[in-house]
């Protein structure tokens with residue numbers, strides 16, 4: 001910073017040597033590159049300070065971008081919000097960590113390689129350079145000394161290290177599971193790569209479901225903690241917490257075994273309403289349920305029908321329409337025995353029962369479940385009511401309410417309330433060994449295997465001799481398992497790494513013989529699950545990070561990103577934090593105390609996209625209006641949590657506003673040179689201007705402390721500037737004291753600094769205020785100066801004094817009258833009476849005549 005001060009001084013001399021009378025125009029094309037060069041030359045400028053700085057810490061973080069090659073307007077908005085906040089916190093005297101990095105693994109790099117023949121690594125780094133340049137051009141105050149690039153071995157080796165730790169603890173495991181398979185790509189697709197049941201790259205190709213052995217991380221072990229933790233995350237938007245609760249989808253219930261009549265098999269059903277089991281009139285199986293398959297083997301006609309149901313289900317699953325599937329079923333002709341009453345009920349197979357949810361089997365209770373009722377109506381199954389409503393009148397079926405319900409026609413359980421019955425009946429099932437109370441989750445373990453090249457290699461090997469099927473972990477000392485550089489990317493025939501002999505062939509850690517490496521790579525959500533810890537110690541070569549450093553900075557004070565990350569990234573990173581805590585690496589339970597999700601940037605009513613042709617490039621805007629106007633518009637045009645409709649006239653408007661500010665500050669910069677001192681109420685004009693200034697400071701300070709209505713913050717700066725313009729003649733006439741003028745322009749520049757840093761830096765230098773505008777104290781508002789003048793007006797009722805009300809000085813009759821009538825004491829006095837007349841003596845008193 002001292003170095004920068006030196007340079008600033010030199011520039012000052014140069015600029016003051018310019019002709020003094022020449023009117024200067026606001027020129028972002030000159031100002032911005034000048035300051036960019038100054039800031040770029042000082043790597044320590046935005047670097048976080050040590051733990052011994054004596055300042056309170058503040059970790060301000062925006063989600064890291066994927067290096068696609070160019071920042072889009074959504075990025076500009078996201079980072080303008082974070083940058084304004086970081087700069088504000090620096091100005092408030094905090095030790096701020098505001099880092100940046102690159103979520104650099106992923107499929108687009110492979111696609112680009114396929115299309116243009118550029119190796120993924122080269123493509124990625126070229127993009128990183130381009131985007132870094134844009135960040136600098138935008139004046140983003142990032143601490144590049146802790147840059148994280150997830151595709152570099154110094155980062156991904158720790159993904160591998162974490163994987164080994166999780167494998168050791170049984171948190172990483174393999175199992176067969178269904179995957180989306182594109183027969184054209186010859187590879188597995190992530191769910192988000194399946195669009196309307198088709199491959200995102202092959203619009204005509206229907207994606208198939210295949211069984212593949214995959215790696216999983218046992219996130220379900222933390223399901224309850226992930227759910228309960230949401231209650232404590234009060235600094236997170238409620239909508240995100242709700243989405244996570246639904247995603248985890250915890251439901252309490254019971255498992256109950258129905259034996260299959262005439263067979264040794266049992267069907268275990270999961271139900272949340274075991275209290276309704278006397279109303280079960282069938283058992284229903286998923287088409288892929290083992291018992292359904294067994295029946296199908298014995299009956300060819302049945303097999304055909306079950307296969308038909310499975311096809312319907314898969315089609316619905318592929319087009320993401322399972323919730324709306326037209327329900328079909330087939331009666332198998334077999335029976336299951338209800339263990340509570342020994343009743344035989346038919347076994348059906350239905351297309352809407354999923355093998356991978358619950359147990360893949362349900363008991364159907366049409367009287368008390370919407371879906372079962374619909375199915376029973378369609379197929380003429382009996383409907384038997386076993387819950388009575390408390391009001392005793394026969395309820396309309398299906399009757400699904402639980403509160404106030406009482407069991408009827410349920411043997412010894414009749415008369416119990418639903419909640420009590422659920423508990424007792426589940427316990428009874430357990431005691432008699434035909435069931436147990438249980439909890440199920442919608443949350444599934446996290447499948448992390450990808451048959452891709454551009455990702456972290458999974459550090460496992462297979463030895464034909466010692467363990468042909470069981471994976472063995474590589475030794476920690478062997479990490480990183482490097483991704484081979486030269487590779488033929490075809491995106492066909494499974495994992496590309498499988499075709500690289502030098503990668504695949506290795507030696508067995510046990511017997512030293514020939515072994516094969518795992519060729520799957522990790523889901524890129526692994527990279528983003530813990531990157532923000534690495535920022536605290538990005539150059540550590542011995543560990544993912546130093547615990548002391550992480551414990552100093554964590555939890556993140558403010559995390560900012562798109563709501564599209566409400567589920568995956570934000571659940572995975574919470575899980576990762578809990579695993580790291582259990583490994584003794586961190587003390588915090590949650591990664592971020594506060595989360596903010598900004599709205600989208602749209603144009604002509606739609607999200608900007610190449611296909612719609614409505615993309616506005618930040619570079620173009622910067623060229624036309626400057627970076628300050630571009631980023632300030634992104635904050636001004638809408639509240640940050642709402643969608644923003646991009647309108648170029650709006651950017652032009654901000655540019656004109658900044659131009660006005662520039663003209664005013666430059667005009668009075670020599671007055672300002674007198675420097676701010678004690679405020680002086682030399683005139684009414686001066687007092688009014690100071691009042692407006694301190695009101696503006698109060699409002700913006702308040703907005704920064706959590707409301708984040710940056711749009712209204714900026715609007716209030718505009719109002720302040722209007723007020724200054726209105727007083728221009730008074731200033732010129734010498735009616736406003738120099739120290740007032742000085743404070744007004746000094747504070748105005750500071751208020752602008754988080755939003756328009758280039759202009760603030762330039763004006764600060766031009767006016768020769770002392771210190772670095774980005775590190776000096778944020779203006780503190782003076783409540784006395786901010787207060788509106790008020791006068792006290794006595795209020796009488798029928799000539800007797802009741803109270804005194806305060807109104808702004810010079811208020812008109814209507815305002816005074818309204819204040820008098822709204823007063824609590826006055827209200828109490830006139831209650832039940834009729835106000836016949838209100839007499840207002842302006843500035844003196846109010847008298848209410850009542851009867």
Ligand SMILES: [Zn+2]
Nearest residue numbers: 182185199202
């Ligand atoms: Zn495909």
Ligand SMILES: [Zn+2]
Nearest residue numbers: 463466508511
């Ligand atoms: Zn071996």
